[in-house]
Amino acid sequence: MGPPVASRGRAATPTVGKAMLNKYARAFFTRVLTPFAAFLIRRGVSPDTVTLIGTAGVVAGALVFYPRGEFFWGTVVITLFVFSDLVDGNMARQLGRSSRWGAFLDSTLDRVADGAIFGGFALWYAGGGDDNVLCAVSIFCLASGQVVSYTKARGESIGLPVAVNGLVERAERLVISLVAAGLAGLHAFGVPGIRYLLPVALWIVAVGSLVTLIQRVVTVRRESAEAEAGTQRPARGSEAAT
Numbered sequence: 463m464g465p466p467v468a469s470r471g472r473a474a475t476p477t478v479g480k481a482m483l484n485k486y487a488r489a490f491f492t493r494v495l496t497p498f499a500a501f502l503i504r505r506g507v508s509p510d511t512v513t514l515i516g517t518a519g520v521v522a523g524a525l526v527f528y529p530r531g532e533f534f535w536g537t538v539v540i541t542l543f544v545f546s547d548l549v550d551g552n553m554a555r556q557l558g559r560s561s562r563w564g565a566f567l568d569s570t571l572d573r574v575a576d577g578a579i580f581g582g583f584a585l586w587y588a589g590g591g592d593d594n595v596l597c598a599v600s601i602f603c604l605a606s607g608q609v610v611s612y613t614k615a616r617g618e619s620i621g622l623p624v625a626v627n628g629l630v631e632r633a634e635r636l637v638i639s640l641v642a643a644g645l646a647g648l649h650a651f652g653v654p655g656i657r658y659l660l661p662v663a664l665w666i667v668a669v670g671s672l673v674t675l676i677q678r679v680v681t682v683r684r685e686s687a688e689a690e691a692g693t694q695r696p697a698r699g700s701e702a703a704t
């Protein structure tokens with residue numbers, strides 16, 4: 463087994479097949495957030511500090527507000543902190559200090575933040591939201607999102623490129639859910655007919671995550687078969703010798 467293909471995180475991510483947001487929105491937000499990242503660097507803040515505080519803010523916003531059905535304020539708090547996930551890497555790159563540890567910390571805490579967001583939805587539907595089906599859909603979104611990310615991490619750890627990102631990456635999962643939750647939260651301010659956006663978004667994320675999971679598993683199976691065939695193919699001329 464060779465060394466992990468993508469052990470340094472984003473630099474090794476294949477550019478083909480990137481999902482739309484990661485392809486286009488990331489470049490835009492990089493331009494917008496670079497001055498802020500530079501400001502934090504000048505103030506002596508480290509990328510790891512931004513990663514940790516950003517995750518803590520997302521977790522707090524999700525678990526304080528969502529289980530009570532306060533979707534507007536929960537989404538406002540989460541949105542304030544979630545962009546730290548783009549700022550930390552930006553700071554590391556400006557400092558020339560992108561590291562394996564940073565990639566590990568970033569990805570690991572992404573999973574924590576996602577767990578809190580979809581866990582917050584599940585807690586609402588298990589309690590005051592009183593909807594077992596939507597509670598189950600929220601749990602499915604939580605679990606499938608984690609597994610989707612795991613497929614890439616595990617595939618790369620066994621030396622495969624995993625050259626597919628799939629239909630619904632993390633950025634899509636977050637944008638679809640958070641935009642819908644923020645808008646659904648306006649129901650509390652008297653905006654009619656809007657609270658159904660969150661259930662619709664959760665179903666979209668659930669189905670999209672399942673499709674993405676299948677895309678990634680199929681890719682890893684193909685790449686794995688190609689890699690095995692490559693290593694098991696007899697050396698040239700060895701057939702004649704036996």
Ligand SMILES: CCCCCCCC/C=C\CCCCCCCC(=O)OC[C@H](COP(=O)(O)O[C@@H]1[C@H](O)[C@H](OP(=O)(O)O)[C@@H](O)[C@H](O)[C@H]1O)OC(=O)CCCCCCC/C=C\CCCCCCCC
Binds near residue numbers: 611612615
């Ligand atoms: C009047 C109504 C008011 C409503 C209140 C406010 C609403 C605000 C609504 C939404 C805001 C959504 C913001 C979401 C921003 C997400 C940014 C982000 O952090 O994305 C993370 C993503 C991935 O980062 P990484 O590369 O660090 O992570 C990798 C990833 O997790 C992999 O997982 P996988 O994809 O495989 O499942 C792991 O495998 C890997 O380990 C890990 O490293 O970053 C990006 O992809 C970059 C693109 C970001 C795009 C952001 C787009 C934001 C678009 C719109 C926001 C504003 C919309 C406002 C609408 C308001 C509507 C009312």
Ligand SMILES: Nc1ccn([C@@H]2O[C@H](COP(=O)(O)O)[C@@H](O)[C@H]2O)c(=O)n1
Binds near residue numbers: 470513
């Ligand atoms: N504390 C951190 C966080 C991130 N990195 C590096 O940035 C990459 C992720 O970039 P994002 O734009 O998606 O945040 C990650 O793979 C690391 O290389 C870091 O070094 N320290």
Ligand SMILES: [Mg+2]
Binds near residue numbers: 546548549550551568
């Ligand atoms: Mg990050």
Ligand SMILES: [Mg+2]
Binds near residue numbers: 547568569572
């Ligand atoms: Mg991240």
